[in-house]
Amino acid sequence: MSGTVRRVTIHLELDAGVALVTLEHGRGNTLDTATCNELVIRLEEADAAGARAVVLTGSGDMFSAGVDLLAIDEGGARYVxxxxxxxxxxxxxxxxxxxxxxxxxxxxxxAGGMVLAAACDHRIAADGPGRIGVTELLVGVPFPLSALEILRCTYGTTPLPSLIYSGATVTMADAVHRGLVDEVVPAEDVLTRARELAARLG
Incomplete structure (x- = not known):
């Protein structure tokens, strides 16, 4: 509808030189075209504001469920x-x-949520029921070359086939043993720990 204002789906907060970037798009903090574009803009804003480091997280109890499959179904080939x-x-x-x-x-x-985490320099996961994995092939979503290369740079070439082709997800406790995340902390401490580390690294 003409004149409709789209809801903000990526929030940026600056505190003591650390930018907190929070995904907030639907129940799963999913990624559609507008949300992806907005994430780029928020990071550009953080850079322009002189942020020394960034914390990337999701709203609620979800980091990101990856690609917005409903948008793909509705939009078809042109949308993709x-x-x-x-x-x-x-x-x-x-x-x-x-x-x-x-x-x-x-x-x-x-899926894309794991790629976003892999694109970061350090991954702090909340202990609990959350799972992590790359599931694109299971749902027939194209796998961008950039995603493959980010996963390769972060985890190395050897783990890629089992990571991608199986489509399996693992618990965060298992993920830390596999090197998919760097540390696991109590859920109530994950954001505080991430802010503290970002401030130190920055």
């Missing part, structure tokens, strides 16, 4: 043609941010 470049831009904006980025993985990090 616009969406994939925007998704790559979002991944690369996190991966290429010129200062430290810490992921506060406050819950499930699935």
């Amino acid at each position: 043609g616009d969406f994939l470049p925007a998704l790559s831009d979002a991944f690369l904006a996190v991966f290429g941010f010129p200062r430290p980025v810490v992921a506060a993985v406050n819950g499930h990090a699935i």
Whole structure:
């Protein structure tokens, strides 16, 4: 509808030189074209504001469930043609941010959500029921080259086949043993720990 104002889906807060970037799009903090574009803009704003480090997290008890599959179903091929470049831009904006980025993985990090976490410099996960994994192939979503390269740079070449082809998800406790996240802390401490580390790294 003409004149409709789209709800903000990425929130930026600056505190003592640390930028807190929070995904807030639907129940799963999913990624659609507009949200990906907004993430790029928020990171540019954080950079312009002189943030020494960034904490990336999700709202509620979910980091990100990845791609907004409903938007893909509704939009079809034309939507996918616009969406994939925007998704790559979002991944690369996190991966290429010129200062430290810490992921506060406050819950499930699935598919594109896991790639976002992998694009960060350090991953702190909340202990609890949250799971992490790359599930794109199970639902038939195209896998951007940028996502593959980010996963390769973060985790190395050897784990990629089992990580990608199986589509499996694991608990955060298992993820820390596999090197998918760097540390696991009580859920109520994940954001505080991420802020503290970001401030130190920055």
